Amino acid sequence: MAVDFRDPRLLRFIVGIVLLAALIFGYFHFFASGVQDEIIQRQQTLDAKELELRQLQSQTNDDLAVMGQRIEMYTQELEELDRFLPREYDQEEVFGILTEYASGSGLQIVSLVPLQPTVDVEYTVYDWQITLTGRFHRLGVFFDQLTQQPMMSSISNLQVHQLKAAEGKFDNIETSFTFSAYIQP
Known part of the structure; x- marks a missing residue:
């Protein structure tokens, strides 16, 4: 095809x-x-x-x-x-804090006398008359530890006396003061 x-x-x-x-x-x-x-x-x-x-x-x-x-x-x-806010501590807890910080700072407690608590409108104030001995710079460590604690507190009537150490060092002190802790009731 x-x-x-x-x-x-x-x-x-x-x-x-x-x-x-x-x-x-x-x-x-x-x-x-x-x-x-x-x-x-x-x-x-x-x-x-x-x-x-x-x-x-x-x-x-x-x-x-x-x-x-x-x-x-x-x-x-x-x-x-x-x-700076007041906490709910009782007097024994604040006593424990003071003794712990004093011994932790290298200070010796000569006396720690609780005073009569006073009740304010907003909080209860626990006062202690404290006498400590030790080195001067240890007192600064003690106060620094107290400022780190979350409570309102104050120190009044602070007296520092220099003590002469047996080995001739002159930085030993005896200090007495009133510590006040402001606690929520």
């Missing part, structure tokens, strides 16, 4: 195939360019969103750091303020 290229059916078939191929190519080329434009646009949007996300993350990290610093600052302020 010989193919006659002048046959109108064959020519229509070939022209139809070429037109169909051109239509498919044109459609996919148009569709692909639209998709390519959409991909480029979405990539730019994605890049902008990533940049915004990085900025927000860095801002969040900065905000968290600032908040952490503020929390630490407020915690320290609360601890400082908490030291």
Whole structure:
């Protein structure tokens, strides 16, 4: 069977195939360019969103750091303020604190006499008349330990007398004072 290229059916078939191929190519080329434009646009949007996300993350990290610093600052302020609030100690607990800190500081307790507690409107005041002996710098350690205790307290009638040590050192002292602890009733 010989193919006659002048046959109108064959020519229509070939022209139809070429037109169909051109239509498919044109459609996919148009569709692909639209998709390519959409991909480029979405990539730019994605890049902008990533940049915004990085900025927000860095801002969040900065905000968290600032908040952490503020929390630490407020915690320290609360601890400082908490030291001055009266606590619920009884007279025996304060007595234990005084003897523990005196012996821990290297001081010897000569006398520790509790005085009559007084009741104020807001708190009870426990007073002790204390006499200690030891080295002068140990007295500073003792007072420092008392200031670290979370209670309101005061020292009054402080008297320091220098004692001459047997080995010739002159920093031995005898001190007497009144220690007052302000306790919530």
